[in-house]
Structures are given as structure tokens and as C-alpha cells.
Amino acid sequence: MKFGGTSVADLTRIERVARHVAAEVASGKEVCVVVSAMAGETDRLVGLAAAAAGEGLHRNADVDTVVSSGEQVTAGLLALVLQREGIAARSFLGWQVAMRTDDTPSAATIHHIDTTTLANTFKQGEVAVVAGFQGVSPDGRITTIGRGGSDTTAVALAAALKACRCDIYTDVDGVYTSDPRIVASARRLDRLTFEEMLEMASVGAKVLHTRSVGIAMAHGVPIRVLSSLTEPGENGACTLIMDENDIIERRTVSAVVPSRAEARISLLGVPNVPGKSGIIFTALADAKVNIDMIVQSQARAGESANMSFTLKEADLSLAQSILAGLKDEIGFTDLMADQDVSKVSIIGVGMNDHSGVAATMFAAFGKKGINIHNISTSEIKISALIPADYTELAVRTLHDAFGLGEVSEGGA
Ligand code: ADP
Ligand code: ASP
Ligand code: MG
Numbered sequence: 478m479k480f481g482g483t484s485v486a487d488l489t490r491i492e493r494v495a496r497h498v499a500a501e502v503a504s505g506k507e508v509c510v511v512v513s514a515m516a517g518e519t520d521r522l523v524g525l526a527a528a529a530a531g532e533g534l535h536r537n538a539d540v541d542t543v544v545s546s547g548e549q550v551t552a553g554l555l556a557l558v559l560q561r562e563g564i565a566a567r568s569f570l571g572w573q574v575a576m577r578t579d580d581t582p583s584a585a586t587i588h589h590i591d592t593t594t595l596a597n598t599f600k601q602g603e604v605a606v607v608a609g610f611q612g613v614s615p616d617g618r619i620t621t622i623g624r625g626g627s628d629t630t631a632v633a634l635a636a637a638l639k640a641c642r643c644d645i646y647t648d649v650d651g652v653y654t655s656d657p658r659i660v661a662s663a664r665r666l667d668r669l670t671f672e673e674m675l676e677m678a679s680v681g682a683k684v685l686h687t688r689s690v691g692i693a694m695a696h697g698v699p700i701r702v703l704s705s706l707t708e709p710g711e712n713g714a715c716t717l718i719m720d721e722n723d724i725i726e727r728r729t730v731s732a733v734v735p736s737r738a739e740a741r742i743s744l745l746g747v748p749n750v751p752g753k754s755g756i757i758f759t760a761l762a763d764a765k766v767n768i769d770m771i772v773q774s775q776a777r778a779g780e781s782a783n784m785s786f787t788l789k790e791a792d793l794s795l796a797q798s799i800l801a802g803l804k805d806e807i808g809f810t811d812l813m814a815d816q817d818v819s820k821v822s823i824i825g826v827g828m829n830d831h832s833g834v835a836a837t838m839f840a841a842f843g844k845k846g847i848n849i850h851n852i853s854t855s856e857i858k859i860s861a862l863i864p865a866d867y868t869e870l871a872v873r874t875l876h877d878a879f880g881l882g883e884v885s886e887g888g889a
Contacts, residue, residue: 478508479609479631482516483648484705485551488558493705495558497646498604500709502564507599509638511609511631512555514547519610519624522547536582536764536795538618541611544583545571545621548608556606566604569594571611571619576630578612578620584765585612585620586688587629590637607634624791628689636696643698645685646705651716652677652684654881655733659872662882665714666731670721670826673731674700676858680822681736685718693718727827729834730879735872737819737865739769740793741850743785744800746810749776754784756807760799766792769820770853770862781810787851787862790816818850819868822860823875829856841878847871 478501480494494512501508514522526543552568559566575591598605609627612620622629628645635643652674653663669677671694678687684702693700703715747753754773761768769787776782788796793814800812828834838859842849847870851862863871876882 478644478646479511479627480513480555480705481627481645481647482513482518484646485512485514485555486516488554490705491551491554491558493708494555494646495562495564497705497709498555498559498566499562499564502604509595509599509605509607509634509640510555511607511627511634512548512551513609513627514551518547518550519544536584538580538582538614538620541582541585541621542619545608545611545619548610548627552606552608556604559604559606564604565602566606567598568606568608570608571630572613572617574605574607574634576607576612576633578614578622580614580616580618580620581765582618583621583623585614585622587612587622587633590633592637595634595638623686623688625683625686626688628686629692632689632692632698632700635698636692640698642701643693644701644703645689646703647684648704648706649684649702650704650707650712650714651702652682652718652732654731655872655876656682656735659735659869660733660876660882662876664882666716668717668719668724669731670724671718672721672857673824673826674718676822676824676855677732677734680734680820680824680858680860681738682732682734690718721826724826728825729827729831730823730825730881732824733872733875733879733881734822734824735819735868736822737868738790739787739818739820739862740790741785741787741815741818741862742793742796742800743783743813743815744807744809744811745783745813746781746808747784748808749778749780749782753807756803757784757800760803761788761796764795764799766796766799770851770860772851785851787818787820817865818862819865820860820862821868821871821875822858823879824858826857828858835859837878838875841874842871845870845874847874 556568577589578585609630651665700718771786774783
């Protein structure tokens with residue numbers, strides 16, 4: 478069971494979380510709980526660390542020491558509340574579970590979890606309450622695994638413990654056809670495939686951390702997304718994320734996902750010779766900067782090309798400084814950065830055997846005067862980069878164009 482920031486925002490909510498845990502314990506299950514920091518707390522800690530570090534705060538192990546501390550508080554508080562309610566429980570920090578990660582500050586990857594300690598905890602009839610989002614590097618430093626990473630802590634633990642499922646409790650009662658905060662007519666989806674959820678998360682739907690879905694898919698851990706804001710048993714609604722083979726209906730478009738946290742870098746005058754893209758993207762990959770939509774203008778032999786790509790807004794200054802350092806080696810003339818862009822994506826497993834999906838999307842944009850900068854596609858996704866001011870209009874337009882608000886569950 479994983480509880481996010483809003484679910485543990487204060488003691489009253491932590492008490493409700495304890496009732497959800499108690500209900501699972503009462504049904505005879507061994508329970509491992511993962512908690513996030515209280516809502517807003519990680520942002521506050523990031524701000525403190527940034528103020529302390531001053532200029533040049535990029536990736537620094539001591540930032541993780543600060544930023545991981547919110548989860549320590551909630552893990553302890555939930556264990557205390559559970560004990561008060563007569564449920565045997567104890568808290569664990571990442572290093573105590575032996576949540577082993579690599580040594581990339583702020584973006585560490587989980588490599589291995591030693592389940593011996595947790596197995597002993599269950600044997601003694603105790604609930605394990607684990608601090609999400611944090612781990613320990615090979616040289617013993619505290620690491621964090623990326624914003625929103627407690628989902629990944631939970632699914633990784635579920636996989637390692639061979640749990641029957643991983644329940645992600647949050648402030649909505651499931652995954653919707655679009656962010657319910659933007660689209661009033663968004664509907665909850667009863668079921669979604671791992672592939673669809675992976676695409677949704679990776680293009681920016683906040684509801685699940687991308688790597689959590691990748692791990693669930695690789696290890697076959699069924700995920701339920703459900704609300705912690707109701708009492709146990711009060712609202713049976715949830716979204717089940719499962720294998721495609723177990724889903725009969727294949728919707729062409731299941732969801733529309735906006736992401737405002739995008740930025741675009743354009744490199745002008747890149748010499749059109751082999752090896753330049755390799756230098757650019759290797760340097761960014763080494764710094765764990767994820768690159769998304771890449772567009773290169775056509776250039777004749779001997780001429781220079783322009784290249785543009787998108788990345789997370791949070792990585793922009795790091796990427797700019799890396800590329801500026803390679804200006805001579807790459808040989809570009811100018812670097813332009815643009816933060817006033819956002820990405821809107823449509824996702825659906827049925828898309829790969831339906832034609833006309835892109836046509837519907839772009840015609841709908843055209844009718845509303847929404848200009849498209851870049852386009853990228855996968856078998857089950859189409860993303861468009863557009864001016865940020867048009868984000869909400871674009872999302873509502875696509876939600877309507879694909880009939881997502883009206884069609885009954887499982888319909889076309
Ligand atoms: P938590 O703190 O529990 O991890 P998050 O804020 O990370 O919660 O994720 C839940 C939020 O995700 C919801 O409040 C909702 O606004 C947002 N969200 C974005 N897209 C969707 C979607 N398609 N379905 C449901 N929620 C979504
Ligand atoms: N507390 C961390 C964050 O705000 C991790 C999480 O909530 O999943 O990003
Ligand atoms: Mg989250």
C-alpha cells in the first residue's frame with residue numbers, strides 16, 4: 478500500500494491511512510506500506526537546499542540528505558499511529574530496508590532490495606512502514622529516486638516481496654481519461670494496460686511515476702490506483718492496471734495527457750558531419766538528462782543543420798551548461814532555450830491498428846488555431862509540442878474530439 482503526499486498531509490489524514498492499513502491487516506494480509514512526505518514538504522525542502530547551496534545546485538548528494546527527510550517523518554508518524562490503534566508496526570528508512578540504488582543524486586535508480594529484514598518483520602506479525610523516495614548508494618550515501626518516486630519505491634518493494642498487488646492510494650479514485658483538474662468531464666477508467674499507463678506516465682500524467690509502471694510491467698505486479706480520501710469500504714472505485722492480454726476492449730484513445738513541465742533547446746548551425754548527435758546526446762545521457770522529441774532540419778552535405786529537442790524544464794539549466802561547455806567540440810553557432818512550450822499527448826492501445834487518429838488530432842488543433850511545433854509518435858501514442866498558453870484548450874479539444882467524456886467504458 479502506498480500513500481502519497483495529500484494522503485498523509487496531516488495527522489487526521491494519517492489516521493485515515495491507518496484505518497486503510499488496519500482493514501487490510503484485518504483481512505489477514507501481511508502489509509508493507511510506503512509513504513510520501515506530507516504534501517508540500519518536499520518542495521519546501523528542495524527550496525531550503527537550493528538556498529543553502531546557492532548557484533550551481535545541480536546534482537549533489539547532500540541535497541538528497543535534506544530532501545529525503547520528509548518521508549522519514551511520515552513513516553515514523555504512521556508507525557506511531559498504527560501502534561496507538563493496537564496494530565504492531567515499525568518504520569524503516571531506505572537504507573534500513575537495504576533499498577540499494579546507484580549513486581546519482583536526485584535521480585538514483587533502484588538496483589536491489591534485500592527483503593530479509595522485511596520478511597522477518599512480517600514473520601513477527603508487524604506492518605512495515607517504509608519511507609518512500611529514498612535509497613542508499615554503493616558508498617553509503619542517501620539517495621533520492623526522482624520527484625514522485627515513492628510510487629516506484631512501492632512497486633519495487635511489491636515486486637521484490639512478490640506481493641499479490643500494489644495499491645497506490647492518492648487524492649483521486651483512479652486514473653482518468655484526462656487530468657480531472659483540467660477536464661471537468663474526464664471519466665475514471667476501470668482498466669488500463671501497463672503499456673498505456675507507461676506512456677501516460679512518461680508523457681507527464683502525474684498520477685504514477687513512470688519507472689513504477691515499468692517495474693510493474695516487467696514483474697507482472699498488478700497495480701490499483703484508488704482514493705485515500707474516503708474511508709475504507711466507502712468507495713469501491715479504482716483503476717486496475719494490468720496486462721494487455723487480460724483486457725478485452727482495446728480503446729483507440731484512452732486518455733489525453735498534458736505536460737507543462739517541458740522545455741525546448743535548439744542548436745543552430747550544427748556541422749552536418751557524423752558523430753555530432755552522438756556527442757550531444759551522450760553528454761546529456763551521462764548527466765541523466767532525459768531527451769524527448771528530437772527534430773533535425775534537413776541539410777545538404779557540407780552545410781550545417783539545426784537541431785531541436787525537448788526535455789524536462791527542471792533539467793534545462795543543467796543541459797544548457799553541459800552544451801555550452803561542448804560548444805567548440807560540437808561546433809554549433811547558437812543555443813536557444815524555450816520554456817513557453819507544453820506537450821499534449823493522446824494514448825491508446827488500439828491506436829496501432831486504427832488509421833486516422835493523427836488526422837483527427839491535427840484537424841481538431843487546426844480548427845482551434847493551435848500551432849504545432851514538434852510531433853512525436855510511438856505505436857500507442859501521439860505527442861504534439863505546442864505553445865504553453867494553449868495547453869488547456871488543446872486538452873479539452875482532444876478530449877471532445879475523441880469522445881472521451883461521453884463514450885461508455887470500453888467503447889470505441
Ligand atoms: P500523490 O501525492 O498521491 O503521489 P500525485 O499528485 O502525484 O499524487 O498524483 C495525483 C494527481 O495526478 C491527481 O490529483 C491529478 O490531478 C493528477 N492527474 C494527472 N493526470 C491524471 C489522470 N489522467 N488521472 C488521474 N489523475 C491525474
Ligand atoms: N515526496 C517526494 C516528492 O514530492 C516523492 C513522492 O511524493 O512520491 O516528489
Ligand atoms: Mg505522486
